[in-house]
Structures are given as C-alpha cells and as structure tokens.
Amino acid sequence: MNKALSFAKDTSLYAIKGGSMYYAWLLFLSFFILVGTYTSYRQFTEGLILTGATDQVTLEMFFANFVFTAHVAAAAVLVVAPGYFYHRQDMKELAVMGEIVAMVFVATGITFILYHMGRPDRLLHMVPGIGFLNFPNSMLVYDTIVLNVYLYLNLIGVFYILYKKYVGTFDSKHLARWFTPIVYLAIAWGPLIHIVTAFVLASNARMESWATAVLPFGFLSMAGASGPSLIIVIFLLARKYTKLEVNDSVIDLLTTIITWSLGLLMLVFAAEMFSVLYSSTEHAHSMKYNMFGHNGLNMYVPWFWGVMITLVGSFVALLFPRVRKSYNLWLPLVCFLVFFGVLIEKPMVLVFPAFSPSPLGEYTEYHVTLIEFFNVLFIWAMAFLWLTLIIKGAIGILTGDVRYEKSPSNTVKQS
Amino acid sequence: MSEENNVKMEDAAELDAGRRDFLKFVCTSSAAALVVAPEAAEAVVKAADSADADTTVAEFFQGHFVLMSDEEKKQAIARLEKRYTAKFGKETTVSDVAAPDDVLFGYALDMSKCIGCRRCVHACVEENNQSREGTVIQWIQVMKIPKGNISFSADELEKGYPEKSQFGDYGVQVGGNAYHPAGMTTEGAQSYYQDETVPDKDFFYMPVQCQQCEKPPCVKACPVRATFRDHAGVVLIDYNWCIGCRMCQLACPYQARRFNWGEPQLPAEEMNPKTHYFGNRPRMKGVMEKCTFCVQRTREGRNPACLEACPVGARKFGNLLDPESDVRKVLETKRVFRFKEEFGTYPKFFYYIG
Numbered sequence A: 001m002n003k004a005l006s007f008a009k010d011t012s013l014y015a016i017k018g019g020s021m022y023y024a025w026l027l028f029l030s031f032f033i034l035v036g037t038y039t040s041y042r043q044f045t046e047g048l049i050l051t052g053a054t055d056q057v058t059l060e061m062f063f064a065n066f067v068f069t070a071h072v073a074a075a076a077v078l079v080v081a082p083g084y085f086y087h088r089q090d091m092k093e094l095a096v097m098g099e100i101v102a103m104v105f106v107a108t109g110i111t112f113i114l115y116h117m118g119r120p121d122r123l124l125h126m127v128p129g130i131g132f133l134n135f136p137n138s139m140l141v142y143d144t145i146v147l148n149v150y151l152y153l154n155l156i157g158v159f160y161i162l163y164k165k166y167v168g169t170f171d172s173k174h175l176a177r178w179f180t181p182i183v184y185l186a187i188a189w190g191p192l193i194h195i196v197t198a199f200v201l202a203s204n205a206r207m208e209s210w211a212t213a214v215l216p217f218g219f220l221s222m223a224g225a226s227g228p229s230l231i232i233v234i235f236l237l238a239r240k241y242t243k244l245e246v247n248d249s250v251i252d253l254l255t256t257i258i259t260w261s262l263g264l265l266m267l268v269f270a271a272e273m274f275s276v277l278y279s280s281t282e283h284a285h286s287m288k289y290n291m292f293g294h295n296g297l298n299m300y301v302p303w304f305w306g307v308m309i310t311l312v313g314s315f316v317a318l319l320f321p322r323v324r325k326s327y328n329l330w331l332p333l334v335c336f337l338v339f340f341g342v343l344i345e346k347p348m349v350l351v352f353p354a355f356s357p358s359p360l361g362e363y364t365e366y367h368v369t370l371i372e373f374f375n376v377l378f379i380w381a382m383a384f385l386w387l388t389l390i391i392k393g394a395i396g397i398l399t400g401d402v403r404y405e406k407s408p409s410n411t412v413k414q415s
Numbered sequence B: 001m002s003e004e005n006n007v008k009m010e011d012a013a014e015l016d017a018g019r020r021d022f023l024k025f026v027c028t029s030s031a032a033a034l035v036v037a038p039e040a041a042e043a044v045v046k047a048a049d050s051a052d053a054d055t056t057v058a059e060f061f062q063g064h065f066v067l068m069s070d071e072e073k074k075q076a077i078a079r080l081e082k083r084y085t086a087k088f089g090k091e092t093t094v095s096d097v098a099a100p101d102d103v104l105f106g107y108a109l110d111m112s113k114c115i116g117c118r119r120c121v122h123a124c125v126e127e128n129n130q131s132r133e134g135t136v137i138q139w140i141q142v143m144k145i146p147k148g149n150i151s152f153s154a155d156e157l158e159k160g161y162p163e164k165s166q167f168g169d170y171g172v173q174v175g176g177n178a179y180h181p182a183g184m185t186t187e188g189a190q191s192y193y194q195d196e197t198v199p200d201k202d203f204f205y206m207p208v209q210c211q212q213c214e215k216p217p218c219v220k221a222c223p224v225r226a227t228f229r230d231h232a233g234v235v236l237i238d239y240n241w242c243i244g245c246r247m248c249q250l251a252c253p254y255q256a257r258r259f260n261w262g263e264p265q266l267p268a269e270e271m272n273p274k275t276h277y278f279g280n281r282p283r284m285k286g287v288m289e290k291c292t293f294c295v296q297r298t299r300e301g302r303n304p305a306c307l308e309a310c311p312v313g314a315r316k317f318g319n320l321l322d323p324e325s326d327v328r329k330v331l332e333t334k335r336v337f338r339f340k341e342e343f344g345t346y347p348k349f350f351y352y353i354g
C-alpha cells in the first residue's frame, strides 16, 4: 500500500515540475479550462439550445470530435503492436506511451458524448442493471460497451507497466500471465472501437452518405494517419526536452504507417467519390452539396477542398525522404497538418454536410456557437492537460528519474 | 395497466428492484458522483429548501414507466399532476389509460384534398402542449411541392450536355430537362411557406408526421428503450426515461422527431390540462418528442386533433383491424401509397388520391 501511495505522490510531483515553457503550456491550457468551466455550466443549465444543432442537423461538434478521438485512441495500437507482435525492442519500451494516448483519448471521447447528451443527468439509464440497455438492437449500446472496455484495458495496461517500472520489478521477458493477454486484447480492441463507431453512423438508413461499406475502412485509415502523427510529435518533443530515448527507427516506422494510411485513405475517398458521382443518383446530393454548395449555401465548400488538399498534400510530401527525415521541421509540420486535416474533416466533411438534404428535402448549414466552441476547446484542453501530465510522469519513470526508494521514513513506517 | 407490459422487457421486476437498491446506495453514499450530473446536483440542493424537491428527487430515481409497479405508477402520476397543477395554475390530469385491445391504429390522408392551410399543425400544437417559443416545436410538417414534376420545358431542351454530335443530340443527358425533379420526390419542397392564400395553384401539399412505422428504426436505435411501440401500433416516448442522445432522430427517415433543445416555453393560459403520460403532458428540456396519434384522445375512442381541425376532410383515422373503419375503407377503395417505402419501415400512415 505504501508503495502505491508513494508511486502516486512521486509521479505527480514529477509531472508538475518543468521549465518555463512547460508552465506556459499548462497555463495556456488552464485558460481554456477556466473559460470552458463557465460555458459548460451554461450548457448544462440551459440545454443544447446553446449549440448550433437543430432538428435538421442533429449531431453537433461534440459528436464529430468524438469520432476523431476514437481515431486517435485506436491508432495508439500501432505503437503497441510492433513491440509485442514483432518484438521490436525499441518500440516495446515506448508501448506504454501509445497506451497513455489511447487511454486519454477514449476518456475524452466519452466526455464528448456526455456533452452531446440532452440529459447527461440520466446517464444512469445506460448502466446495465440500474437502467436498461437496448441490447442487441441499438448500435450506441455496442459503442458504449466497446469504448468502456477499451478504456479499462488501457488503464490497466498503463498503470501496471508504470507501477512495475517504478518499483523496479518490470521484466518484459516474463510479463505476468494475465498481462500479456490484456495487451493483445487491447491491440485487437483498437480497430473494434472504430468499426463500431462507424456502424453507429452507417446504421442509419436515411443518412445516405454514411450508408457505405467503406466507412469503417475510411475510419481505420484516418486513424492510422492521425494517431501516429500526434505520437510522432510527442516523441519528438520528448526526446528534445527530456532524457527519454527515442530512436530514429521508431519515428521512421511511424512515418511509414502514416504514409501507408494516407495512401489507403486516398483510395477510399476515390472509391467513394467514384461510386457516388458516376451514377449520380440521389445518394450524390450531399456530396455534391459538400463539394459545390447548393443554391448559394456553400459554407462547407472551402472546408471540403481544404481538407482534400491538406491530406493529398501531406501524402505527397511524405513520399520524399527529405521530408520524412527532417525531424525538426518538415516532419512535425506535416504531422500537424495531418492531425488537423483529419480533425476538421470530421465536422466539415463527414458529419454536417451529410444532413443535407434532410429526409424532407431541406438544405441547412450548421453554425457553431461560441459557447459550443469553447466547450469543445475545454474538453480538448482537459485532454491535453491530462496527456501532458501523465506522459511527463511516465517519462520520469521510464528514464529512471522517478523510482521507488526505501527512504528512512518509509522504513520507519513499515516497521 | 398490465397490457402496457406486453412491450417486451424481460425480468422487469427483478431489474427494477436491483436498480432501486443501487440508487439508494448511490444516493446515500456518494454525493460526489453526482458532480458529473449538474441537474442531479441541482436536484439534491433543491431538496434542502424547495417544496417541489421531493418530486424532483423522486422523479430522478424513477424507472421506465412501463416497468413500474402499479403503485409506483400511481405515485409518479400523482407527482406530475401536483407539479403541473402548481406550475400552470390549472387542475391538470395525467392519464395512463392503456390502449384498447384488438386495435391497430392507422391514419390515411387524401393528398388531392389537402389545401396546405396548416390548421392541423396548429391544432396539434395546441392539443399537445408543444413549445411555442425558443425551441418552436411542431410535430406535423406540411411540404409544398411544385406540381408538374414530370414536365419538359422547351426552353431547356438545348441546355445541358452532351451537345449535338454526329450521332445526334440524344446522348446521356446531364443538364437541362434532366435536372427537373421527377416523380414523387421531396426535392424542391418548401416547408416554411408563408402564402396569404392557399392552395397555391402550381403546387400540391403533403403533410408529414410520425408514420408510426410497423418496423420503426427509431425504436431500434434507442439505447435505453425510452421509445417503444405499444400494442396498438403507436410509437411512444417515456419523456422521463429519454437520455437525449438523439439516435432515434438520426434513424427516422421521415424527419418526424423533435428535440427540446432548450426549456420548452408553454404559456400557462394556453396549456391543455387534460394530458396523458406518454402523450401531451408538458415535456422538459433535453428530451425527444413526436406525434403519438394523440394517445390521450385515441385511447379513449376519440379522433386525433389534426383530423378534427382539417377543414376539407382530408384526414381519416381508425382501427386497421376493423373492416368497417374509415381507414380500412380508404385502403380498399382508393389509390393508396406509403411514403418512402424503400426504407422498409412499413408505415401505418397512408397517403391516397381520393
């Protein structure tokens, strides 16, 4: 028990220490948290009317962002898998970082869903045994289960590894019998949260632009692009500012994954556009609306082309070894572009335009409100705050700065 | 009320008891857990000083209405009646009359008669206590659709491509007349027209409301079964059980569901005090609602309010199982179609040409 307590104490103390840049970053995040606390209060007391959602466009920014968090969370698998499947020692050391990203992003996704619900106070209605789950009919039920299980799998994974390393009994060759299966399960579970999230969307027959079999594949390839982008940036920062060792080989592997994923994504987009636009039936309406607007409603048009150019551009850029090897400039830049490209693709291409035309032929635009925007930023700020602190603590443990030592006081207490 | 239970929810009693015990435990032991639920926190705070408090707290812990015991149902209804009576200053009744046996409700609407006056819409709003301001909610939407969907205009003949070629000017037409809406389509429909006189001569009208699907995708999508189909074929919502996730709205191909984005604004003097638990009782923010074929009326053998309001008699309502009913006669003698049959939802709302 003592060990666990000092684990918590030492890691958190280490996590909140840093240089002035570090504090500036935390302060920056706190600003959004402060503002967001107020806007969240407003939303929870006055209702979703403060967001831009309507009966025509019923999913808001929260839901779009949720899909994105699922992308990043699932992609963390790509850091864990090489270590465990191919026994790449350089990756295995860093697997825990991938799991941290997964853990934080799933938790963030669940928070987004909480903000999406009209009655978050009735959350208990979804807890089996207390409430009632519409199993096996409702896709949202599967998603809830899948997300929660993924969260707990990663939680166990992260804290087991960190704690074992902290007390100095971690031996990657002889992992506990129960632990290895959990890691493999988590790896298998990553793609699953995606596929199920894609089905939550694709199961709605009337949302014609989602009723496509490529949706899960699009999601998986976007995951493979956006998740590793974030992780590359984290690794680059970590090895620049801390003692954590990240080999070039790790970065290169992740870059390769991004490139392949983007390539696949191009194929998915092309297949989708061809099958929709060639025959140009009713199903093409919302895509055409997205690409060219409709009767002067063309808010999404620049976003659509912007996203396409960003993603295609990043793909092409990554084909050049010079970009891939530019660890201090071009690579992080491309990673940022991919990350934000996929982030913006969610509301502006996947979710909002899909609602036009509505089943009764209405075209609508979605105008994000300020309150909603700050709520989204609030959730992101929280996510990055947790991510920073946990990763900082984890680095302390991985580099050996934070270690369990039997100090005299400890000995006294134990006796 | 036992008929209500034919909505299949297994182990109802057991589940219910388990839930209550757990809730008691949560309630007493972990106020902190409620931080995530500001509404609940508010409720707990209110408990200290407001007369409404017992109601709020009890309601927070109440289960799905269909799964309640008769005693719990009685209490839940008494709570609501007390609350509404105080809030709106009128003696309000909340009924929980079950649907009659051997009934399957159906509706038929004569498209050739409808003049688009929207009296049905307003009668519905008044009867069913919809929100009038802020979130304006109307369960019926009347589409105004241009006539002549299959007309060809001579002016348009030259437009579009491919243009004339050595094989003639009949290729794969992409522009011009090919861009006119064709057939029964909602393309070009307007639902917010503000005409001084109706009907407009170049248009026809098509009112749409919940179609009470036999295979309702909304029911399938609801994660907590807040929405369900009763044995008379009407799809209902327990407003106190709905978590506001809007999966049902996403699933409905008829755009028939309305969400309370904010606190509903229902003026006390316009409130209709004769209500039903699953029907027109005042709603709260953050829950879904929609047409119920006026359960509060039709379960007592009356006609829906929209039917009574229609000045041209375009609407017919009745029991689909009874060969003598109005709807059955329409189905037997008129040219009838169901809207968006390609979605496979099997509506019990029929459109016909009289």
Ligand code: SF4
Residues within 6 Å of the ligand: B209, B210, B211, B212, B213, B216, B217, B218, B219, B235, B251, B252, B253, B254, B255, B256, B257, B290, B345
């Ligand atoms: S019309 Fe829509 S709301 Fe009504 S039963 Fe069908 S799917 Fe459900």
Ligand code: SF4
Residues within 6 Å of the ligand: B221, B222, B223, B224, B225, B226, B227, B237, B241, B242, B243, B244, B245, B246, B247, B248, B249, B287, B288
């Ligand atoms: S909004 Fe309410 S009725 Fe609709 S799916 Fe969600 S919980 Fe069910």
